[in-house]
Amino acid sequence: MSGRSMTENNKTEYKAHYHLPGLFEFYELYKAFLPLYCEHREYFYDWCDIGSVYGAPGDCLWGGGRVGYGDSSARDVLELMREYGISARLTFSNSLLGPEHLADKQCNDLCRAFEEGKAYVQNGVIVHSELLLDYLQENYPGLYMVSSTTKVITDFDLFSAELDRDEFRYVVPDFRLNKAFDRLGALSQKQKDKVEFLCNECCWFSCQDRKACYEDVSRMALGEKSIHRCTSPNAAGGYRFSKAMENPGFIGIDDIKNIYLPLGFSNFKIEGRSLGSAIVLEFLLYYMTKPEYQLRVREEIYLDNTLDLF
Template sequence: MKSGIAYYHLPGLFEFYEFYKVFLPLYREHREYFYDWCEIGSIYGAPKGCIWSGGRISLGEHNQQDVLKLMNKYGISARLTFSNSLIKQEHLTDKKCNELCKLFNDNNKVTNGVIVHSDLLVDYIKSYYPNLYLVSSTTKVLTEFNQLVDEINLKDFKYVVPDFRLNKSFDKLETLTQPQKNKLEFLCNECCFYGCYDRKNCYETVSKQILGYDCPDHICVAPDSQNGYSFSKTMTNPAFIGVDNIKDVYMPMGFSNFKIEGRSLGSALILEFLLYYMTKPEYHIHVREKIYLDNMLDLF
């Protein structure tokens, strides 16, 4: 990691492969379009059908060899989102998840990682896939600052993603040492209701469904939840971290890692995130034109 640089950790490693296949060459060839104080730290996700997955039910289906080849080409760390909280001993032998870990572990061009929740899976990956670094998942919902500090101090994790409601605890965040700050990875654009009391149950429901348990969907009772994700609404969330916050507050405090959520959203919205967080305003139109916009495009 370079000093004075903000590293973004982006969603959709498998889910948005086709999008990144277009975006990453643009990012490399026209670096002048993008802020010089930020870089892509990693892209995270999981393919469909991985029982170790968590957080969201993944729909990514792209070939794993192609995905890794693309990340290697641009020198970007790939992270597997294996944050299922309910993994048991019998799940550890899953063929698909092990094959993925082996592929990413044996890669000799870029160091890859795994986002985890289960302590059982942490120990398993450390034993069998030691080249993969570990990221503590926000699905743990550690809402107390002392819990977060304990998690940061665990040597197993290279990064820790705190619950979004700790994003603005500046008086406490300021007390962290620089090595502790280096491990924190803030979730910037979480849309979840700030006062949600059922977030952990929501994640556990996803874990159950991925493992094949017969259980109903989690019913969110937060205000306006029926309207789905809205970036404009997310920007009003008390925990929202905007681009100016990153540049003017977090980076001067010594923080450098920022996570963008969105694996379950559409690629058009992912583009809007990358325009907002990474692209100089005067080049927004240039990026849109390179990605999809032409003079014959009709919206309706």
């Protein structure tokens, strides 16, 4: 979705579409948040909406990007997304797949279920492996494809070439291209409509091991032993949203409203599948909720005694 609309003065305006983490991992959180989001739109910014929710069960062979741990069923998550008209995406971004992995029953069953949901809203797959991309296009043509940030595309010319590939509806560049405004502004509108920026990455901006880190996650998804240890400064401290906000690649709401939307970009990815529900709620509050309603939304979620989110 491009997010374009025409105003009364025939001026094109853009709406931000957020692609949110934890389709399986934070199912209970979204089951509480989405009714609130739909029934009380006055709590939330009118210049943004939810473009998709992405994730995968924790034991998926094709999984990648982050170690997952969601145990909600495909039926449950698809029913929830259908109810609210939101696209669901599978994070099948394992970069180390071989031909012998393509017959995996669980992953094929998930793709089949997600493709059958296209009667309600089209679902997609976030993919890294060219082998898997070809397989999915041949066997599940009803799913759209997203080029994963796990490719760590930091060269702008390579990124531009990725945008020109017809196979992908969206392309997520490495977060270190987020502020390359001279090059970003020169992209065609067709290319801009496909860019999906990773907003809240906490990884060290100068990290040289990012691809090795993602490969290690892919290795573990295949049942192999982890061999990579991150050497980035403060890696032991884990994810902190406050630290992410200090990252040179961070995209905040003022950046989205005042820079990216006017430039013609409308898709923004929020990371967080490996984090807890509490921090993901903070992302939903910061990126989508008006300040005067953030406490009210937080209370509605925390004080719902039927849920065990935290």
